[in-house]
């Protein structure tokens with residue numbers, strides 16, 4: 001009997017074709033009915049504006065630019081905070097850093113470093129595991145140690161300090177190849193773009209991103225650099241470090257490309273939702289500071305958010321201006337995978353935006369100890385804890401140097417201030433669940449060398 005699917009049902013047509021092609025030899029469901037695999041690639045410390053697709057003129061990111069061109073690029077995406085732990089804790093728990101006790105000057109840096117994720121909250125990986133997914137994490141990040149709760153829900157959790165992006169790729173490839181029939185949720189977290197930017201500069205032409213030699217020892221700690229820059233902002237040193245940073249971005253880009261090539265070669269890519277993002281950016285004295293964990297200006301708060309989804313979702317390639325947050329990644333992935341979202345999560349699914357239904361009225365929030373920022377598609381407000389505000393018109397002033405709040409906070413400034421005030425009213429301040437774990441001397445030393453504690 002001839003099959004005459006309705007032309008309005010491309011999914012049904014694809015399913016029927018896949019069933020016909022699959023023949024009667026196997027029990028595996030047709031490709032179109034199989035839940036999508038997920039690859040969540042987080043490139044630590046990658047600020048959005050250092051990628052070509054976000055306007056950077058240097059050749060830092062040919063592979064990610066190709067991904068952005070084939071998929072969806074969120075132009076106005078921010079991290080929930082400006083350092084790793086609160087940002088990633090927010091992504092996995094669906095809670096704002098302030099609710100987790102990870103933003104706010106009342107908690108010490110050591111307390112934040114050793115705090116655990118709230119036991120009563122089901123984390124993103126746990127939801128995927130409960131939904132029948134094989135859950136894998138491969139990362140190099142001391143702040144994401146299993147002791148703080150980040151491994152919850154992961155069947156395999158490999159935290160591998162000192163592994164570069166290609167080394168992490170190999171570990172993930174091994175886990176993928178050893179898999180079974182279940183769909184996969186994989187989190188891959190590169191550390192190469194983070195300080196000290198000295199791992200991978202070899203292999204690139206010396207002057208590709210401008211001079212990279214340093215007058216200081218490249219082994220100087222982040223802590224020392226930050227202190228030195230505070231005492232005496234050295235723009236020449238900052239520029240050279242920035243060039244080194246660009247070289248690391250290029251290295252991470254090549255590794256990301258290699259991972260995508262592997263997925264393609266093994267037939268996985270066509271059924272994988274790939275999300276590429278970052279936990280925060282990096283500052284090179286744009287607002288008088290160096291590194292990250294400072295104020296939520298764009299160089300530290302604005303991150304890339306790229307999504308490449310299987311064709312059957314029908315997302316048109318292109319740019320979306322809807323304000324987005326790492327908090328939205330969990331609800332989005334769960335919806336696309338057909339799994340229930342956490343009804344108490346603060347983020348919202350970006351599925352409608354991926355389908356082209358933009359919503360430009362909202363704002364995405366970044367929280368730090370000293371200020372919260374609400375970033376809309378056109379404007380941004382910083383609300384400092386001492387009560388002061390700054391307001392920026394992003395199209396005319398993307399560098400956030402021309403504060404308009406002094407002239408009075410009305411119109412869009414008042415709307416964003418209202419938005420933040422209402423959000424603050426809804427959020428209960430978390431005390432930060434102490435783990436009671438003490439850091440070893442080696443951990444303390446490593447954290448210091450990376451600029452923490």
Ligand SMILES: [Zn+2]
Nearest residue numbers: 044045084279
């Ligand atoms: Zn980080």
